[in-house]
Amino acid sequence: MLKLEGVTKRYKGANVNAVDQLDLTVRPGEIFGFLGPNGAGKTTTIKMIVGLLRADRGRIIVNGHDMAADPMAVKRSIGYVPDNPNLYPRLTGLEYLNLIGDVYGVDGPTRKRRLDYFLGMFELTGALGDLIQSYSRGMQQKLALTGALLHQPPLFILDEPMVGLDPRSAHLFKKVMREHVNQGNTVFFSTHVLEVAEQLCDRVGIINKGQLIACGTMDELRQASGQVGSNLEKLFLELTDSGEAYEE
Amino acid sequence: MKPMRSRFWALYGTLLKDHYGLSAAKYYYIKKKQRTWEPIVIVGSLIPVAVMAVAFIWNLTEKLFLAGLAFGQPHLALLNGALLVSLAGLFFGFFSVLSAFYFSTDLPVLVPLPLRSWEILGAKLGVVLTGQYALNLLILLPLWLRYGLLAGVGVGYVLSGAVVFIALPLLPLTLASILTLLFMRVVNVSRHRDKLSLVGGLLLLVLVVGFQFWLQSSLGVDDPELLMEQLLSRADGIIKMAGRVFPPSVWAAQAMAYAHTWQGWLNLLYLAAASAVALFILSFLGEKVFLQGVLAGLEGTRGSGKARAVRIEGQSRSPLLNLGLLEAKLFVRHPGFALNGLVGYVLFPVMVALPLFGQNLQNNPFELLALDQLPPLVVAGGLALYFMFMTAMSMIPATTFSREGRHLWIIRSLPLTIDQVIAAKVLGAQIVNTIGCLVGVVPVAFLLGWGPAAVVVGTTLGVLLATALAGFLVLFDLRKPMLDWINPIKAVKSNLNAIVGLFIGLGFGFALGLLLYVNMRSGTLWLIPLEFVGAALLLGLVVRSLVRRWAPGLWARI
Numbered sequence: 042m043l044k045l046e047g048v049t050k051r052y053k054g055a056n057v058n059a060v061d062q063l064d065l066t067v068r069p070g071e072i073f074g075f076l077g078p079n080g081a082g083k084t085t086t087i088k089m090i091v092g093l094l095r096a097d098r099g100r101i102i103v104n105g106h107d108m109a110a111d112p113m114a115v116k117r118s119i120g121y122v123p124d125n126p127n128l129y130p131r132l133t134g135l136e137y138l139n140l141i142g143d144v145y146g147v148d149g150p151t152r153k154r155r156l157d158y159f160l161g162m163f164e165l166t167g168a169l170g171d172l173i174q175s176y177s178r179g180m181q182q183k184l185a186l187t188g189a190l191l192h193q194p195p196l197f198i199l200d201e202p203m204v205g206l207d208p209r210s211a212h213l214f215k216k217v218m219r220e221h222v223n224q225g226n227t228v229f230f231s232t233h234v235l236e237v238a239e240q241l242c243d244r245v246g247i248i249n250k251g252q253l254i255a256c257g258t259m260d261e262l263r264q265a266s267g268q269v270g271s272n273l274e275k276l277f278l279e280l281t282d283s284g285e286a287y288e289e
Numbered sequence: 290m291k292p293m294r295s296r297f298w299a300l301y302g303t304l305l306k307d308h309y310g311l312s313a314a315k316y317y318y319i320k321k322k323q324r325t326w327e328p329i330v331i332v333g334s335l336i337p338v339a340v341m342a343v344a345f346i347w348n349l350t351e352k353l354f355l356a357g358l359a360f361g362q363p364h365l366a367l368l369n370g371a372l373l374v375s376l377a378g379l380f381f382g383f384f385s386v387l388s389a390f391y392f393s394t395d396l397p398v399l400v401p402l403p404l405r406s407w408e409i410l411g412a413k414l415g416v417v418l419t420g421q422y423a424l425n426l427l428i429l430l431p432l433w434l435r436y437g438l439l440a441g442v443g444v445g446y447v448l449s450g451a452v453v454f455i456a457l458p459l460l461p462l463t464l465a466s467i468l469t470l471l472f473m474r475v476v477n478v479s480r481h482r483d484k485l486s487l488v489g490g491l492l493l494l495v496l497v498v499g500f501q502f503w504l505q506s507s508l509g510v511d512d513p514e515l516l517m518e519q520l521l522s523r524a525d526g527i528i529k530m531a532g533r534v535f536p537p538s539v540w541a542a543q544a545m546a547y548a549h550t551w552q553g554w555l556n557l558l559y560l561a562a563a564s565a566v567a568l569f570i571l572s573f574l575g576e577k578v579f580l581q582g583v584l585a586g587l588e589g590t591r592g593s594g595k596a597r598a599v600r601i602e603g604q605s606r607s608p609l610l611n612l613g614l615l616e617a618k619l620f621v622r623h624p625g626f627a628l629n630g631l632v633g634y635v636l637f638p639v640m641v642a643l644p645l646f647g648q649n650l651q652n653n654p655f656e657l658l659a660l661d662q663l664p665p666l667v668v669a670g671g672l673a674l675y676f677m678f679m680t681a682m683s684m685i686p687a688t689t690f691s692r693e694g695r696h697l698w699i700i701r702s703l704p705l706t707i708d709q710v711i712a713a714k715v716l717g718a719q720i721v722n723t724i725g726c727l728v729g730v731v732p733v734a735f736l737l738g739w740g741p742a743a744v745v746v747g748t749t750l751g752v753l754l755a756t757a758l759a760g761f762l763v764l765f766d767l768r769k770p771m772l773d774w775i776n777p778i779k780a781v782k783s784n785l786n787a788i789v790g791l792f793i794g795l796g797f798g799f800a801l802g803l804l805l806y807v808n809m810r811s812g813t814l815w816l817i818p819l820e821f822v823g824a825a826l827l828l829g830l831v832v833r834s835l836v837r838r839w840a841p842g843l844w845a846r847i
Contacts, residue, residue, distance in 0.1 A: 052588060091401040095584050116403040127394060130773065131313040132306060143299030144402050172316050174773045 042196055042227040043067040043090065048099035050085055050251075059085045061251035063099070067229055067244075069195075072222050074242035075231040076273075078281050082251040083231040084124065087200050090229075091121045104195045117145070120189035124201040126181050130174035134165065134184050137173060138191065145192035152191065159187040162213060178205045186217065197221050199230035203237055215241055239273040249281045296404060300412040307395075308416045327785065343431045350435040363440060364546030370432040371453070371538035374425045375461045379535070382417065382465035389413045390466070390579070391473055391586050394776055400583060410575040414466055421458040429454065433545070445548035449557055453541045456564045460537050463567040470574050473582035537563055608705060609713050616717025619692075620685055626692065629781045630683040631725060638729030666814040668739050669747035670805045673821050674798050676726050676751025677758055681794020683725065684787040685718040686762035690770035690847075691780045697772060697847065707844040711767070711836055715759045722755055723748075750818060753825035758797055760832035762790045767843045797828075 045065040051058045060082040067073045077083045088094040090101055092112055101108035104118035128137055142152045160166045163183040173181060182205065189197065197218070203211050218228045218241065232238055238245050239259060246256040255262055255276075262276055263269050294302070306312045317323045350366045357365030390413055399409050433450055436442075540556040540563075547553035620626050663671075680686060693700060700710060727748065734744050766786045774780045781787060801824060808816050 093397060093400050093584070093587055095581075095588075113403050113405065116401060119401065121401045123397065127397060129303070129307045129395060129398070131310050132303065133312055133316065136303060136306060136312055140299050140303040141402070143294045144296050144404060146296075170316075170320070172313055174313075 042069040042104060043073075043229060044100075044102040045086070045090075046100040046102070048086070048089060048096045048101060050082075050089060050094060050097055058251045060089070060096075060248075063248070063251070063253055065246055065253060065256065067196075067227055069227055070222055070225055071243040072218055072228040072241055073230075074238035074245040075229065075248065076233075076235070076238055076245055076277060077231075077248035081248045081281075083248060084200055085251075086248070087121075087198055087229075087231060091119055091198060092116055117192075118195045120192065120194035120197045122182070122185045122189045122199045122202055124204065126185035128173050128181055128185060130172065132173055133170050134173060134176070135169045137184065138169075138188055141188040141191055147192050155191055155193075156187065159190060159217075162217075163187065163210075179207060179210050182206060183210065183213075186214065190217070190221065193221075193224070193226070195226050197226060197228045199228070201232060202230055203232060203234050211237070235273045235277055245273070247277060247280055255280050297408045297411060300399075300404065300408060301415045304395075304412050304416045305419060309420070330785075339427060342427060346428060346431045347435050350432045351439065354436060354439045364436075364542050366432060366436050367545050368538060368542035370429050371457060371541040372535065374421075374428055374457060375535050375538045375541075378421055378458045378461035379465055382421070382462045383468060385417045385420075386414065386462065386466045386469045387473075389417055390469055391582060396583055396587060400580070400587070405576065406579040407572045407575045410466070410579050411572070414462065414571075418458060418462055421462060422454075425454065425458055429457075440546075443549060445553070446545055449545050449548040449553060452557055452561065453544055456560045457537075457541055459564045460560070460567055461535075463564065463571050466571050467567070467574060470571070470578055470582065473578075473585075608703075609709060609716065612700075612705075612710070612713035613716030613720060616685075616689065616714055617720040620717070620721060623777060626777070626781055629778070630685055631721075633679060633682045634725035634729055638733050664814055665740055665743035666746075666817050667805070667809060668743040669750060670801075670808075670817045670821065672730060672744065672747025673750035673754055674802055674805070675730070676722065676748065677754040677801070678794050678798045679726050680718060680722045680755040680759050681762060681790050683718070683722055684781055684784075684790065685721055686715065686759040687766050687787045687790025688771075688781050688784050689714045689718065689763050690766045691772060691774075691784050691786060692777065693770070694772050694774055694777065694780060697770075701844075701847075707767075707840045708836060710844075711760065711763050711840060714763050715756060718759045718763070719752065719756050722759070723752055726751065746818060750821045750825070754797075754801070754821060754828070757825045757828035757832060758794060760829065760836070762793065764832060764835055764840060764843075765790060765793070767840060767847075770847065772847075 043066070045063050048060055048063040049058055050060040063082075063086060075083050075086070085094060089096045090103065090108070092108065092115065096108075101115070103115040106114035106118065108115045132140075138152075138156060147155070157166075160169065163186075165180060165183055165187070168176065168180060173184065176184065182202070186199075186202070189199075199214075199218075202214055206214060215237070218230070222228055222243075244256065244258050245262070247254050255265070257265065259273065262273075263271060266276055266279065268276060268279070314328070318325055318328055350370075353366035353369060354363055357363045390410065393413070437446055440446075537560055540560040544553050544557035544560060547556070620630065690697065705713075730744065730748070733739075769786070771780055771784045771786065774783075801821065804820055804824075805817060808814055808820070
């Protein structure tokens, strides 16, 4: 579903690569957690996948489409929720969702059915006519998530989705991610909350200093590190501290 | 649920609602029935301006028609109208388009969506165009109507006018867009957007001042109405030259003036064809280079990773001084704030000094203003008024809480009383205001030979008055700060507190100016310092009393 081949990015003025020769494959029907310390390259990677940044080198393939050759097909395959959804503050929630629905070509009855489902679940129906600037951060996150799932994207990408969410909202987000995968789609998300990754992800990848230093299921990571029975936090700290690289 | 729209129209409609605040207006004024006084104030203040503008254009059209008739070119009025809106569109369009295309905050939302470059570009251009159409309607409708009545035109004129109206702003704005795309592609400076904004703003300032200077020196006329008449009626001068520079304005005028002949239709064809070609070039270029420029802008810059030594000061300063300096630094460092707030400090002295160098002054240019002959106490009084007016004009105190926006929690969580916060904010505003005013005053004083005593007394009185007024304006902003912005420029430019603050400053300035005038007439100039100090003390005491009575409640309510 998502394949990164030797993806490299260096920001102007920087001496080191933000993302360095990143190879990664995310399979259809899995929830993939992308972990790493601050400044490791998680958001840069995600921004390259969704088209907000251009990779200096390497290929990004989404749903069989190459980002460099056919960015429109890639974007149509993706639903994206950024870490800080900066939605139009002076639009109402419904106006924003209608824009997204129109851009992705979601027809009226389908749009209504999906909106009824998500907005009902997130208890946003009553706020739909209010301006987005009156929404709390959590409400804006839920609105962005609803918009991102409106076209049922094969690849659903979330950057730090749990930040600022209350426990109930976080639970709903996890539920939505699992449901999306159960329908045969893929979820790729970055997080700092290791418990969430451990609980939710089918596989995780750990990036440090722009390089993927570990990738696999929890059991695979434990076996590879020789620490059977240890939790993700311990693995994460050890891996990111020593910088040892190993793959599944 | 609305029926599905095409991607382009969906985006255009949404951006239009967001840009012009249509959804927000509907939400607040109709749905919530809040702030209903705002549209009344806005419309109430716009109507007289619009009526005056329409009356001015109506009369000018008649004069131009008659003037043009005298030398066989009655369509001069049409040419002037077309030229005015075209050049304004081209000039201001560059900045509007640059801001809309590359510096808008919605690009991270739009870029990941499956939208083609031309769809984003076209929708954003459409939003700018819509504003231009509204402005053109105000200028062209009375002009064309008056011309039509005077010339006794037919249906062809109306039909041709409709096409010209649509095509006229299209060409300059499309050209401005093409220039913007090429500029951003070649220079790729959007990662230096702060510097670019400052440079662009200064460039605009230089052009405006330069244009004003050129007009005054080339026409030698100071009266604005007379100047406008001369400017527009000299068939062999600026019009001819500008017609050569921007031929579509000539096509537009001739298309309407000769609407009933093949010559008119040919000109209309030229205009329509030129617009279509420009649009085609824009869509082609847009697809090729727009996204590259946007991505370069979104990328920004990162630190080099090299450690940079900074001196960590062990000394502690008073919270008041620290917060005041912070207020000043944050204002000056933000190019959007700095451009809007600080331009006046540069512009006013330049505008004062400019006529001194006009070609119409044969002898000693300084005699024009005769400022060197003014008594020192009048100079001091004038300077004091300037300091006071500029503190309102800079918008620093009147938007101080508004500019905090979502960061207001930082200051609220500090162990400071609201009295201390207000004092610090007044201090910050006065640091900027005093330095800003002196930057302009010192060279002008040197040029005009004002004595140091007059400057020192004027500055002292000005600082006292400005400080008292700043306290009032800070309190005014605390009453209802505009905190719900995303784009920080809106906290300054779209803030009603800043506009009301400006009128408050003008009101105080007018009252004290009247006092100054009375003293000049009655020969009691020695009273000026006493009166101004008294006024500052009185205003300061009133502000202090208001702060004690209202500020804690207002601070707690935010």
